[in-house]
Amino acid sequence: MSRRDRPPVCALALACLLIAAVGLQVVRDRAYAQGASDDRLLYVSSGRVIEKLALSYDAVLADAYWIRALQHYGHEHLKPEGSKSYDLLYPLLDLTTTLDPHFIIAYRFGAPFLAEPKPDGAGRPDLAIALLKKGIGATPDKWDYYHDIGFVYYWHLHDYERAAEWFKRGGDRPGAPWWLKTYAAVMLVRGGDRHASRFMWQQMAQSESAWLREASGRRLMQLDALDQIDALQRASESFTARAGQIASSWEQLIAAGVVRGVPLDPDGAPYLLDAVSGDVGLGRDSTLRPLPTEPAAAPELARAATPPTP
Numbered sequence: 001m002s003r004r005d006r007p008p009v010c011a012l013a014l015a016c017l018l019i020a021a022v023g024l025q026v027v028r029d030r031a032y033a034q035g036a037s038d039d040r041l042l043y044v045s046s047g048r049v050i051e052k053l054a055l056s057y058d059a060v061l062a063d064a065y066w067i068r069a070l071q072h073y074g075h076e077h078l079k080p081e082g083s084k085s086y087d088l089l090y091p092l093l094d095l096t097t098t099l100d101p102h103f104i105i106a107y108r109f110g111a112p113f114l115a116e117p118k119p120d121g122a123g124r125p126d127l128a129i130a131l132l133k134k135g136i137g138a139t140p141d142k143w144d145y146y147h148d149i150g151f152v153y154y155w156h157l158h159d160y161e162r163a164a165e166w167f168k169r170g171g172d173r174p175g176a177p178w179w180l181k182t183y184a185a186v187m188l189v190r191g192g193d194r195h196a197s198r199f200m201w202q203q204m205a206q207s208e209s210a211w212l213r214e215a216s217g218r219r220l221m222q223l224d225a226l227d228q229i230d231a232l233q234r235a236s237e238s239f240t241a242r243a244g245q246i247a248s249s250w251e252q253l254i255a256a257g258v259v260r261g262v263p264l265d266p267d268g269a270p271y272l273l274d275a276v277s278g279d280v281g282l283g284r285d286s287t288l289r290p291l292p293t294e295p296a297a298a299p300e301l302a303r304a305a306t307p308p309t310p
Helices: 007-034 047-054 058-077 089-099 104-115 127-139 143-156 161-173 177-191 194-205 209-243 249-255 297-303
Strands: none
Touching: 058 089, 058 104, 089 127, 104 127, 104 143, 104 209, 127 143, 127 161, 143 161, 143 177, 143 194, 161 177, 194 209, 209 249
């Protein structure tokens, strides 16, 4: 065999490494599926250290850490409600964006996972804001990050003035959509108003991201459910005032002509009418549970989310 016919040493080495990596991943995934591995033993926690170790493979490692962040979130999300823990989510996202400071998906998809209240998310809007600010540090004119920070302040922290400030700053970025400054005005005038929420989610429902469109669709159905619950509650209270007794069932309200049939939420599940209090709410099996509610998130999280710097 001539020298030309022999594969280069570096190619052989790379092939061996790939085979070893695939084998290790198979073993790793089997252990992961059985819950036998301890994620805390699998990661370098220092961004500076990982940058030095990455050499010229920053993008490859960033992809790997992003995949692990998704796996971690998915694995915890499937656990029973009382045992979920997303404490590795921010470190994984931080490492991902340290290796690749322009990893847009890691910022924009990672932040909602962090901000979403427990048990479906980490319940850490402060860390979501910190991650997005890191993105702004890498790409100062990326208006999407300003929008996302404003949204965290609005939806999760209910700090409407700060939300308006970030929406306005985002609207001042080159190429920002016209409606971003409209958000700022809406926040200052109607912060916390259900109509303001609907306007914002309708805009997000037009996103190019299928995940954001799906999330927006669910939020809009929840807002519809809140409107319907208010209307049904008024009907129940009106019956109580006329009949002198609390409505104990939908059948009673149907017989009285208050409603035409058992009312269903926007996803098709029957609403619940409490026989003792007459209160209306989502059924126990509704996919729209839990509904978004006021007041604001924990005060310590609101304080931790520091104001924007000029």
